[in-house]
Amino acid sequence: MNKTATQLIFISVFVLPMLAAAGGMLIPAFGIITLGQWQAPSLSAWINLTDTPGLGQSSLLSISSGLVATIISVVLSQAFVARRYSKGSSKGFDSLSRFLLAAPHVSVAVATAFLLAPSGWLVRLLSPWMTGWERPADYLLPNDPWAGALILGIVMKELPFMLVVSVAAINQIKPKPLLDTCQSLGYSFAQSWLFIIVPGIYKRIRLPIFIVLAFSVGAVEQALVLGPTQPPTFSIKLMQWFSDANLSSQGTLAAGSLSLILLTFLSFIVWRLLEIVITWLYKMRVSRGQRQLFWAPVLWSISYIAGLLIIIAVVSVAMLSVLSFTQGWRFPTFLPEHWSFAVWDSNIVLLLPALSQTLLLGVTAAILSVSLALVCLEMGQSDRFFEVYGKWWLFIPLFTPQVSLLFGLSLGWTLMRMDGMWLTVLWSHLIFCLPYAWLMLGDSFNAIDSRLIASARTLGASQMKTFFVIKVPLLKQQIANALALSFLVSASLYLPTLFAGGGRFSTLTIETMALAGSGDRRVLGALTLVQLMLPFIALLLAKWLPRIRLSHLRANESADTAGAMN
Amino acid sequence: MSMKLEQISLSVGSQTLIENVELFIEAGKVTSLMGASGSGKSTLLSYISGTLNHKIAGSGRILVNGQEVQDLPAERRKIGLLFQDALLFPHLNVGENLGFGLSSAVEKPHRRKKIQEALERAQLTGIYDKNPVTLSGGERSRVALMRTLLAEPDALLLDEPFSRLDEQIKQSFREFVFETAMEKNIPVLMVTHDIQDTQVAQSMSGGPVFMLEQQQIKPLGNDDMTQTNTRRVQ
Numbered sequence: 140m141n142k143t144a145t146q147l148i149f150i151s152v153f154v155l156p157m158l159a160a161a162g163g164m165l166i167p168a169f170g171i172i173t174l175g176q177w178q179a180p181s182l183s184a185w186i187n188l189t190d191t192p193g194l195g196q197s198s199l200l201s202i203s204s205g206l207v208a209t210i211i212s213v214v215l216s217q218a219f220v221a222r223r224y225s226k227g228s229s230k231g232f233d234s235l236s237r238f239l240l241a242a243p244h245v246s247v248a249v250a251t252a253f254l255l256a257p258s259g260w261l262v263r264l265l266s267p268w269m270t271g272w273e274r275p276a277d278y279l280l281p282n283d284p285w286a287g288a289l290i291l292g293i294v295m296k297e298l299p300f301m302l303v304v305s306v307a308a309i310n311q312i313k314p315k316p317l318l319d320t321c322q323s324l325g326y327s328f329a330q331s332w333l334f335i336i337v338p339g340i341y342k343r344i345r346l347p348i349f350i351v352l353a354f355s356v357g358a359v360e361q362a363l364v365l366g367p368t369q370p371p372t373f374s375i376k377l378m379q380w381f382s383d384a385n386l387s388s389q390g391t392l393a394a395g396s397l398s399l400i401l402l403t404f405l406s407f408i409v410w411r412l413l414e415i416v417i418t419w420l421y422k423m424r425v426s427r428g429q430r431q432l433f434w435a436p437v438l439w440s441i442s443y444i445a446g447l448l449i450i451i452a453v454v455s456v457a458m459l460s461v462l463s464f465t466q467g468w469r470f471p472t473f474l475p476e477h478w479s480f481a482v483w484d485s486n487i488v489l490l491l492p493a494l495s496q497t498l499l500l501g502v503t504a505a506i507l508s509v510s511l512a513l514v515c516l517e518m519g520q521s522d523r524f525f526e527v528y529g530k531w532w533l534f535i536p537l538f539t540p541q542v543s544l545l546f547g548l549s550l551g552w553t554l555m556r557m558d559g560m561w562l563t564v565l566w567s568h569l570i571f572c573l574p575y576a577w578l579m580l581g582d583s584f585n586a587i588d589s590r591l592i593a594s595a596r597t598l599g600a601s602q603m604k605t606f607f608v609i610k611v612p613l614l615k616q617q618i619a620n621a622l623a624l625s626f627l628v629s630a631s632l633y634l635p636t637l638f639a640g641g642g643r644f645s646t647l648t649i650e651t652m653a654l655a656g657s658g659d660r661r662v663l664g665a666l667t668l669v670q671l672m673l674p675f676i677a678l679l680l681a682k683w684l685p686r687i688r689l690s691h692l693r694a695n696e697s698a699d700t701a702g703a704m705n
Numbered sequence: 706m707s708m709k710l711e712q713i714s715l716s717v718g719s720q721t722l723i724e725n726v727e728l729f730i731e732a733g734k735v736t737s738l739m740g741a742s743g744s745g746k747s748t749l750l751s752y753i754s755g756t757l758n759h760k761i762a763g764s765g766r767i768l769v770n771g772q773e774v775q776d777l778p779a780e781r782r783k784i785g786l787l788f789q790d791a792l793l794f795p796h797l798n799v800g801e802n803l804g805f806g807l808s809s810a811v812e813k814p815h816r817r818k819k820i821q822e823a824l825e826r827a828q829l830t831g832i833y834d835k836n837p838v839t840l841s842g843g844e845r846s847r848v849a850l851m852r853t854l855l856a857e858p859d860a861l862l863l864d865e866p867f868s869r870l871d872e873q874i875k876q877s878f879r880e881f882v883f884e885t886a887m888e889k890n891i892p893v894l895m896v897t898h899d900i901q902d903t904q905v906a907q908s909m910s911g912g913p914v915f916m917l918e919q920q921q922i923k924p925l926g927n928d929d930m931t932q933t934n935t936r937r938v939q
Contacts, residue, residue: 520759590788593756594849596779597786598806598856604780608805612796 145518149529152511156570157535160547164400167550168393184390188398191391193370201373201399202406204286204366205356208293209410213348215294215448216301217340218441220309221332232446233306235453236299241674242456243631244296245651246667248364250455251292253462253660255280255365258470260458266471275470281365289366293358295452297351298445301344308343312336329435334425350537352410356403357540360633360648364655373399374542381546389550396543403540460671462664482661489650489662494669497630497646500568501673505625507565508572509618515577516584517606530581533574541571545638552639559641567635572625579621583614615685623681627674647673706732706770708753708784708860708892713765715748715757722748724920726765730860730892735883735906738896739925740917746896749917750862753894754786755779769859785858787882789865791845793837799824799848800833806855823851827881843874850882854889861886863895867902883909 165171170181188194223229239247253259257275266272281288314336321331341348362372370376377395380388462468463482465475483490519525536544548567552558587610595605611618633648651666710728714721722745730736740746752763756779767775767782774782793802803820811819824830827847837845846866853861866882867875879902886893887910895906903914903925914925 588792589756589758590790591792591794593751593754593779593786594788594792594853595794595805596756597754597782597784597858597862598852599780599783599808600805601778601780609794613794 142518142524145514146524148511149515149525152566152569153573154532156548156551156566157532159551160544163547163550164393164396164543166393167390168397170390184394187388187391188394191376194373194376197370197373197376198398198402200286200367200370201356201402202409204289204293204372205352205358205403205406206409208290208297208355209348209352210413211290211294212297212301212351215298215441215445216305217337218438219298219302219445219449220305220340221329221336221438222442222446223306224309224314224332225328232449235449236302237678238674239296239299239449239452239456240303241627241671241678242296243627243648243651243670243674244358244360245364245631245633245648245655246456246459246670247296247452248292248361249651249655249663249667250452250459251288251295251361252281252364252655253459254451254455255288255291260455260473263471263473272471282368284367284369286367286372289358289362289372292361292365293355295448295455296361297355298448298452300347300351304344304347305340308340309336311343312339314339325430327430327432327435329438330431333434333438334421338421349407349410352406353403353538353540356406357399357542359542360652363652373402374540377542377546381542392546393550396540396546399540399543403538456667456671459660459664460668462661463668464664465661482659482665486662486665490647490665490669493645493647493650493666496644497648497673500565500636500644500646501626501629503565504568504572504629505576505622508569508576508625509580509621511569511573512576512580512621513584513611513618516580517602517610520585530577533577536571537574541634545634549638558639559643561640561644563639564636564644567639568629568632571632571635572628575628576621576625579624580614580617583617584610587613616681619681619685623674623677626677630670630673706859706891707768708894709766709768710753711766711768713749713752713763713767715745715752715761715763717761721920722761723917723922726917726920726922728894728915728922730894731912732892733887733890733910734912735863735886735893735895735910736912737903737906737914738894738917738922739898739900739903739914740896742898744917745920746917747864750786750864750894750896753860754784754862755782756786783857783859785853785856785861787850787853787861787863787866789868791837791842791849793840793845793848793852795837797837798833799829799835799837799840802837802848803852803855806852808857819855823855824848826885827851841874842870843878846870846874846878847881850878850885854885858891861891861893863893863897865897865899866895868897868899879905880909886910 168184170178170183219232223232254261256262257278257280262270262272262276270276281292314332317335317339318328318331321335322328326334357374358366358372359374359378362375363378366372366375371379373395377392377399380392380395461475464478464480466477466479466481468475515525515529519529545567548570549558552563557563591609591613592605595609596602600608630646631648632646633652636644636646636649647666647670651663651670654663654666708730710726710730713723713726713728715723726749728736738746738749748757748761751757751761752765752775753767755774755777757763765775766773769782769784774784793799794805797805800817800820803823804816807816807819820833821830824833827850829844829847829851832840832844832848837848840848850866863882867879870878883893883906893910893912895902897903906912907914915922916925
């Protein structure tokens with residue numbers, strides 16, 4: 140494999156867009172380009188931005204909702220994994236968590252809205268026997284001004300992610316001997332877990348926590364469906380400006396995009412301060428030798444809340460899907476009175492093009508991102524460029540609010556006259572799929588026994604043959620999982636499709652978001668069901684495909700074919 | 706056939722592992738190299754075989770049959786490498802693992818025959834289709850050796866190949882490896898901690914024994930070996 144060619148591909152697909160995005164924000168924000176003309180730098184865009192009414196409240200909402208949602212997700216996940224470990228694995232909850240993890244953000248957000256709405260199924264469950272309500276009550280949920288619904292929506296989506304990464308961390312720690320030692324010293328299981336195991340888990344899940352925090356502060360899909368409106372969160376304010384944008388307001392938009400990045404970094408600083416305080420408190424307590432029994436009821440109570448929340452989230456998503464088969468569902472009846480396929484019949488015209496576009500983009504982005512990740516990882520083992528610099532570039536889209544990054548990128552695409560093209564949409568999807576593909580494959584790829592590779596090489600296999608005949612087959616399950624994950628990431632992307640496609644490309648997520656505010660809930664249910672089928676099929680394929688034994692690709696013949704590669 | 710190392714130096718950052726080492730490895734003889742853990746023995750084998758981690762800097766000439774190979778990629782050096790773990794490719798069956806070692810120049814009808822012959826030579830007939838995981842440690846080691854030999858190497862490197870085997874299997878496999886190497890008349894460099902390995906290698910093939918310490922390779926006489934053995938027993 141040619142190192143220079145691989146570096147060039149990586150730079151053009153990934154590094155250049157990041158630089159373009161930075162330029163696309165910095166140049167207009169400091170007035171260097173105004174109304175398409177080069178100007179002397181100025182701070183007028185920032186002054187305009189600070190004059191915007193409600194900006195402080197929007198900023199506070201973004202940071203507080205992001206931090207609170209992340210804290211709740213982390214606390215719930217740690218209590219839940221403790222319970223899970225003490226009871227042995229819980230396959231049921233693991234499956235439910237995976238289901239939620241695979242569900243697109245927008246589906247979970249819409250399902251949460253349907254859960255909390257005045258005519259939602261939670262109220263139906265309690266009405267009229269408990270609430271006395273015969274008609275939907277007049278309360279402001281979702282979209283409450285304190286962002287409670289938004290926090291709940293983010294937690295419902297991020298809790299499963301925190302659970303999955305925590306379980307992976309536990310598998311690395313191997314807690315049994317540590318717990319046995321603590322318990323032999325007289326500490327309860329709950330205290331041993333909190334004092335000894337949680338710090339070990341935290342060290343390993345710190346990076347995913349910061350990813351969740353960055354996502355929560357800059358959340359758009361959830362905030363559009365569930366967030367407050369008067370004023371909205373900062374990211375939604377940016378979206379609103381973007382929709383009303385004219386050339387003269389581009390500077391303000393750019394300054395706003397940079398401000399959202401600054402808000403995200405501010406939330407990182409707050410999180411770091413919290414870490415320092417908690418570490419100090421922990422150090423104070425851990426060596427005191429107090430055997431405290433109250434930790435068990437605290438930990439188990441939180442774990443039950445986590446379990447309940449997972450069940451509620453899954454049921455909410457399922458209930459939303461059920462809506463698509465209903466025709467008349469009077470309040471306050473809990474179950475629909477009439478069932479019908481009418482919604483499917485009348486909306487198939489909307490669904491099919493959106494589905495085919497989602498599939499086309501998703502499959503292409505998955506194949507390209509996994510291939511690129513594999514090639515970069517292979518190069519990373521022999522090239523410092525990828526080992527040292529590659530992975531840090533990859534984290535930029537995960538730590539930067541999507542709306543800011545895409546605003547910066549959109550200017551570059553407009554300058555290159557690439558906005559609104561299918562290839563640009565694919566490119567934007569690649570930027571967000573590649574980091575996940577890399578993260579999914581990286582550990583397994585680097586964990587391949589280097590002596591196995593040395594054996595293959597000394598047996599006469601070239602780097603390419605070793606890659607295709609040894610590494611790829613050894614990683615076939617991980618590759619299938621990475622393909623499925625990349626596909627799911629692509630299928631759930633809203634902003635990249637919107638910004639890069641200029642509104643010209645309809646995907647399931649785009650249609651769901653278009654209907655989320657005011658559309659027919661039954662059509663939303665149909666869209667959600669189709670969106671949920673995609674992860675199900677993708678994960679099923681990821682499980683089933685690697686089991687196919689391609690006998691003609693096995694070693695004897697591969698030696699022949701690889702001979703040609705040498 | 707022979708292998709010669711000239712002015713070999715290896716370092717990790719500012720730490721020197723090996724400095725200006727010279728070594729001649731005669732064909733048909735098993736040259737033993739001993740040394741403490743972390744002294745750089747296995748790193749030296751990686752440098753010779755061309756599989757050195759890119760974080761380690763290496764320099765010096767490697768001559769196999771008079772040809773310089775240090776600038777060639779691992780697959781073109783024709784230097785076989787056998788580890789303490791048999792390291793059969795887990796996704797390939799035994800026959801396929803052996804087939805991986807064979808050159809693509811060997812035509813299809815002859816491939817299976819050659820593999821069967823190798824299995825017979827290793828007294829392992831009937832395991833062609835078996836999954837490597839189901840084999841015993843000794844069987845796996847024999848398959849790994851035959852796979853290495855099917856690639857027809859010009860030299861063979863052994864990285865503590867017997868250390869994971871139990872005593873009974875170790876003896877027979879060790880003799881099998883040395884006999885096969887002598888029969889093929891290829892130079893063999895064996896890295897080991899076990900004094901018995903070196904004694905058997907010396908008595909069977911007449912190969913010399915060296916010690917790697919303080920970044921240098923020094924020949925080890927019989928008296929030194931007795932002392933090393935005594936220290937080990939103590």
